[in-house]
Amino acid sequence: KAVNWSKFTATAALGVIHRGNLTQSRKLLEPYLPQAGGLSSGSIFSQGGALYAYGLIHANHGADALDYLKTxxxxxxxxxxxxxxxxxxxxxxxxxxxxxxxxxxxxVLFTDSALNGEAVGLAMGLIMLGTGN
Incomplete structure (x- = not known):
């Protein structure tokens, strides 16, 4: 049985499996995605992994996903x-x-969280990829 970061990784792997399935991405990940008001039934690790999976599904086609992920x-x-x-x-x-x-x-870097600092640093690099900035 998956616990903690194993749940994160297992849920994120759904993004690799379903990469490019843009029309059904939200439906596929719905049981794991964070719900409004924090009422999600899944663990925080599954919710975090689902957001990562959502980004993976929409890699190179992110325009529709960006607003949801930003929110x-x-x-x-x-x-x-x-x-x-x-x-x-x-x-x-x-x-x-x-x-x-x-x-x-x-x-988020200014919150001094090592956990988030790593992810945010990687994300910032990916956003600016190829811009020379």
């Missing part, structure tokens, strides 16, 4: 959910050079 990232209170949201944003927004996303990610 989830901004409203996340748990570090693990923010971690998954940052990774999902980075993958879905790869190479966009979006200053808005970059600044939202950068603000």
């Amino acid at each position: 989830q990232f901004a409203s996340a209170e748990e570090e693990v959910i923010q971690h998954g949201g940052a990774l999902g944003l980075g993958i879905a927004g790869m190479g966009t050079g979006s200053e808005e996303i970059f600044d939202n990610l950068k603000n």
Whole structure:
């Protein structure tokens, strides 16, 4: 049975399995994605992994996913959910050079969280990929 980070990884793997299935992505991940008001039945690790999976599914086609991921990232209170949201944003927004996303990610760096700092650093690099910035 998967626990903690194993749940995160197992849920994120769904994004690799279903990569490119843009029309059904939300439905596939619905049992794991964070719900409004924090009423999700899944663990925080599954929720974080689901946000990462959502980004993986939408890699190179992230325009539709970016608004959802930005909202989830901004409203996340748990570090693990923010971690998954940052990774999902980075993958879905790869190479966009979006200053808005970059600044939202950068603000989390100032919270001094090692867990989120790693994910946010990676995501910031992915967002600016190829821009020379």
